[in-house]
Amino acid sequence: MVSAPGRLRQRDARGRPGPGLRGRFCWHRHGGAVDVDVEALQKRLGVKFKRPELLAQAMVHRSYVNEAPDRSIQSNERLEFLGDAVLGCVIARWLYDRYPQVDEGRLTELRAHLVKGETLARVAEQLGLGRFLLLGRGEDATGGRTRPLNLARTFEAVVGAMYLDAGFARTERWLLRVMRPELESLGRGELPADAKSRLQHRVQTLFGVAPQYRIVEAVGPDHAKMFTVEAVVGDRALGSGRGRSKRIAERQAAEEALARLDRDYGPAP
Numbered sequence: 359m360v361s362a363p364g365r366l367r368q369r370d371a372r373g374r375p376g377p378g379l380r381g382r383f384c385w386h387r388h389g390g391a392v393d394v395d396v397e398a399l400q401k402r403l404g405v406k407f408k409r410p411e412l413l414a415q416a417m418v419h420r421s422y423v424n425e426a427p428d429r430s431i432q433s434n435e436r437l438e439f440l441g442d443a444v445l446g447c448v449i450a451r452w453l454y455d456r457y458p459q460v461d462e463g464r465l466t467e468l469r470a471h472l473v474k475g476e477t478l479a480r481v482a483e484q485l486g487l488g489r490f491l492l493l494g495r496g497e498d499a500t501g502g503r504t505r506p507l508n509l510a511r512t513f514e515a516v517v518g519a520m521y522l523d524a525g526f527a528r529t530e531r532w533l534l535r536v537m538r539p540e541l542e543s544l545g546r547g548e549l550p551a552d553a554k555s556r557l558q559h560r561v562q563t564l565f566g567v568a569p570q571y572r573i574v575e576a577v578g579p580d581h582a583k584m585f586t587v588e589a590v591v592g593d594r595a596l597g598s599g600r601g602r603s604k605r606i607a608e609r610q611a612a613e614e615a616l617a618r619l620d621r622d623y624g625p626a627p
Contacts, residue, residue: 399490403516405532407523412437416515417487419508421494434515441518445473448530452541463606467552467613468544477540479506482513485536553612560619560626561591569615571608574598589615 420433488503575586587607599610
């Protein structure tokens, strides 16, 4: 736990350890206090933590740990790992209930859209998480508080901290509240284009031709066949996918092809 001696200590306004929550949690570094204003952060989030030290740890970027002389200080990465799983489960359940006629492949795409870094960074920015981050000097000086990757990962760490503090049901309610604008955009019919449509547009823009899909393998009995499909441009395979139907495998192949095109040619404008 991050509240172990020598890691995270609660202190009063004069820097003395205090028995109850008085607004800030502090680490001492180089003789001075570097703190997280958990009281203000909880107000921003609209929640009250029973163990605010978890919320404080969610603000610790790895760059801060690298510069801290106390090697027992932990970054928020374990909380981020946990929060990523909780977030994915909450969004999957919401999509399952909201779109009963949508198949597995499309649900997977919608979930990816809602939990991708860009989406989470927007939510984190709206919550003002950047101002509470504990960063190393270099990371802070180069815009780390507004860097989308940092914001997205911090949001996931907050989700992990809340799950440990209050359980799944409360975390689910909070997530659906703070992500409401993103969820409502889907509810208004503003669904992102599916992977195959995006790949077709991208390939036609880059090469002036349409991608093709070829079945590489189909194994198993008819009632449980697994398909492997490649997305191909000319004689070049850009991505492959596997699924219980050709449509699911094609979508996975398209997603992999899009990722490869992003690496080779940069993100689509």
